[in-house]
Amino acid sequence: MGKSGVGVGGTTIKEMPFSERPYEKLEQYGPQVLSDAELLAIIIRSGTRNDPSVSVARQILQLNPRGLGGIHQLTLEELKEIDGIGRVKSIQIKAIAELSKRLSKLHAMDKVRINSPSTVANIYMEEMRYLEQEHLKIVMLDTKNQITGDSLLSIGTVNASLVNPREVFIHALKQSAVQIIxxxxxxxxxxxxxxxxIAITNRVKEAGELLGIHLLDHLVIGDGSYISLKERNLC
Structure with missing residues (x-):
C-alpha cells in the first residue's frame, strides 16, 4: 500500500526540469496544454523515491481502461495500491473526480431547453451509466422546459410498490415544477x-394529472445508450 507522504529523497514537482513542471506549464500556457497525467500530478503534488509525480499519475490513469474517464469508478483501496498514494491523496483524487462530474453536469444543465429525450440523456448519461445499483431520479422543469433541479428518489431495484408518487411530487412541488421527467x-x-x-411510469403519470404536473418522459439509462418510454408510447 502506498504512503500519503514522501520520505527523504522523494521526487517532487519542484525537482523536475523547469520545462517539465506542470505548475509552470499551466501558468505559462494554460491548463488546456497539460496532459491528463500532468494535471493529476498537480493534485497529488509529489511522487516517490523512484517515480516522479507525473509517473505516479500515469499509473493511476492506467488502473481503469477508460483512463481519466474511469477515475470516479476507482475505490479508495484501489488508489492506495499505487505506491505514493495513501489515505489523504486517495481522498483528494476522489473529491476532485466528483467535483469534475458535478461541474460537467451543471454545465450541461445551464439554461438548456429540454426539447428531446436525447437532451436529457446527454446530461445524465455519464453520471448514471456506470452506477452499480439502480438510481431513480426526478428531473424538474419550469414553464420554459428548463431544468430547475433534480432529486434522488431511490437507490436499489426500482419497484413500483416501493416508489410512492407522493414522495415524487413533494420534490416537484418544492421546486414549483410544471413538468417532470x-x-x-x-x-x-x-x-x-x-x-x-412501465408500472412506475403509469402510477406517477396518473398522480401527476391530478396535481396538474405533467410527466413528460421516463428515461432508462444503459451503458452508452438509453430508451425513452415516451418514444415507445409507454408514457
Whole structure:
C-alpha cells in the first residue's frame, strides 16, 4: 500500500526540469496544454523515491481502461495500491473526480431547453451509466422546459410498490415544477424497460394529472445508450 507522504529523497514537482513542471506549464500556457497525467500530478503534488509525480499519475490513469474517464469508478483501496498514494491523496483524487462530474453536469444543465429525450440523456448519461445499483431520479422543469433541479428518489431495484408518487411530487412541488421527467439506470447496461419501469411510469403519470404536473418522459439509462418510454408510447 502506498504512503500519503514522501520520505527523504522523494521526487517532487519542484525537482523536475523547469520545462517539465506542470505548475509552470499551466501558468505559462494554460491548463488546456497539460496532459491528463500532468494535471493529476498537480493534485497529488509529489511522487516517490523512484517515480516522479507525473509517473505516479500515469499509473493511476492506467488502473481503469477508460483512463481519466474511469477515475470516479476507482475505490479508495484501489488508489492506495499505487505506491505514493495513501489515505489523504486517495481522498483528494476522489473529491476532485466528483467535483469534475458535478461541474460537467451543471454545465450541461445551464439554461438548456429540454426539447428531446436525447437532451436529457446527454446530461445524465455519464453520471448514471456506470452506477452499480439502480438510481431513480426526478428531473424538474419550469414553464420554459428548463431544468430547475433534480432529486434522488431511490437507490436499489426500482419497484413500483416501493416508489410512492407522493414522495415524487413533494420534490416537484418544492421546486414549483410544471413538468417532470423520471430517469433511472440499469446496471446491466441494457436500457430495455422492465414491467416495473412501465408500472412506475403509469402510477406517477396518473398522480401527476391530478396535481396538474405533467410527466413528460421516463428515461432508462444503459451503458452508452438509453430508451425513452415516451418514444415507445409507454408514457
Amino acid at each position: 423520471l430517469v433511472h439506470n440499469h446496471p446491466s447496461g441494457d436500457p430495455e424497460p422492465s414491467r416495473e419501469d
